[in-house]
Amino acid sequence: MRAAVVKVPGPAESLQIAEVSDATPGEGELSIEVRFAGVGFVDTLFRAGAFGLPTPFVPGIEVTGHVREVGAGVSEFTVGQPVGALLNDFGRGVRAGGYAEIAVAHASMTIPLPEDADLARVAGVLVNGVTAWMSLHHLARLRVEDDVLVLGASGGLGGIASRLAAVHPASRVIGVVGSDAKRPFVADECTDVIVGADLAAMVDEMTDGRGVDVIVDPVGGELRGQAFERLAPFGRLLVLGNASGQDRALSGDAAFYGTRQVMGFSLGGVAHLVPDQVRTALAAVVGLTHRGVLREPAPSVVPLTDVAEVHRALENRSASPKTVLAIGA
Ligand SMILES: NC(=O)c1ccc[n+]([C@@H]2O[C@H](COP(=O)([O-])OP(=O)(O)OC[C@H]3O[C@@H](n4cnc5c(N)ncnc54)[C@H](OP(=O)(O)O)[C@@H]3O)[C@@H](O)[C@H]2O)c1
Structure with a gap:
């Protein structure tokens, strides 16, 4: 063959x-x-x-x-x-x-x-769809009142995670992209789009300072750290990949004092x-x-x-x- x-x-x-x-x-x-x-x-x-x-x-x-x-x-x-x-x-x-x-x-x-x-x-849709489905439903236990932030929303996993969260439906789905050129690739189902550099300020503005309930993160790096800081109490960070090529240490104190959860999921491993x-x-x-x-x-x-x-x-x-x-x- x-x-x-x-x-x-x-x-x-x-x-x-x-x-x-x-x-x-x-x-x-x-x-x-x-x-x-x-x-x-x-x-x-x-x-x-x-x-x-x-x-x-x-x-x-x-x-x-x-x-x-x-x-x-x-x-x-x-x-x-x-x-x-x-x-x-x-x-x-x-x-x-x-x-x-x-x-x-x-x-x-x-x-x-x-x-x-x-x-x-x-x-x-097979790998990304199953990954998005299992992490949103089995791990994050997505609720209709949740605001969801999707990093790498212009990519394969970020795109299908945005659409699945929207059809759930989540209350709000915010897509994050690296540049204005990537805006057209964000799912129409996203309620808002953020260009990476403005992440913290934009999330605060969109949520009246409350933060988001679920973060879908296939990107890692600096963006992961910034997003984690904008996670609301009882919020869930889904660590799904490192497209940036950079892992990033997260603060245990930020998880503890903020009552935030960090969840990893690797489809191929489980x-x-x-x-x-x-x-x-x-x-x-x-x-x-x-x-x-x-x-x-x-x-x-x-x-x-x-x-x-x-x-x-x-x-x-x-x-x-x-x-x-x-x-x-
Ligand atoms: N957990 C699992 O089981 C599972 C399953 C499938 C995929 N994954 C992982 O998820 C990640 C994304 O996979 P994918 O197939 O969706 O990839 P993809 O289509 O290439 O999307 C990745 C997105 O990440 C953003 N990005 C930010 N910094 C980047 C960089 N330095 N290099 C490349 N992209 C960068 C890009 O968006 P902007 O340019 O707009 O920033 C890009 O659209 C990978 O790490 C993959 O291994 C994990």
Whole structure:
């Protein structure tokens, strides 16, 4: 099969299109003829060697396509059926493998799709949608009276988190972007937009000094520290990523005296521990997207051969909110 392979982790150029052995399913798994594979910021970290995947490896943690073969013990899927799958259940051992003509998924991380599903759009909502759903609902326990602040609102995870919070509905969803040029990428569902530099003053103005109840943070760095200071009593900071490349120490006293909660969530680290929650989230996000309730914009669709270019764009902050690779016919 054809795949984008990393033999030596490094810059975007280390992604090379090559012929490799077909992936085959083991017990509890199925193989998928991949139609579309989503690309996210985290893929750039895998490619660069941040998580130490054994080489050579094929990145890509979300795909849509059609079932090719089912492994032993898998009875709920049939060959040819359209499906969407997460390939980031790393707790079961090594996975990923989405940038390929054939990918292998665990059955519990796979959901059937309607025959008329938009496979490109669905491929673009799987990882970010499940992450946003589980962190907003299971961790933050979002309430209708909550004001939500979304950092990195122009990106993939920030975008879908904004829309999910809005359809909940949360009382207010404030999107934060790095520059005026990113304003057009913020979800229409956001009630307000802040350009990063004005964060503290703007949050105070918008909330009459009360602060926000939930912060969705896939960015980290200085922005995380500023946002944490604007968290209202009983507020929840969802630490979901570090697109800025900078971690940041948070004050225990600020959490204690402010009665604020810091919550981390890593889908790839826990997916295998809570498969029922993952499947519920997958079904919810895909169902809401398919019905148009979650108005996810169509992703940019590019050929597999453009994958290095997409990685470069993610790293220099010029990428579309979401890109998917078109792979099989
Ligand atoms: N917890 C989980 O399970 C989980 C799941 C999915 C993703 N993630 C993480 O969430 C983060 C975002 O992923 P994504 O796919 O949504 O990425 P993305 O589409 O590239 O969005 C990231 C956003 O962060 C902002 N940003 C601020 N500083 C940045 C910098 N120095 N470099 C790049 N972006 C910067 C950018 O917005 P502006 O330019 O407007 O500032 C960008 O739109 C990543 O760290 C990823 O690993 C975590």
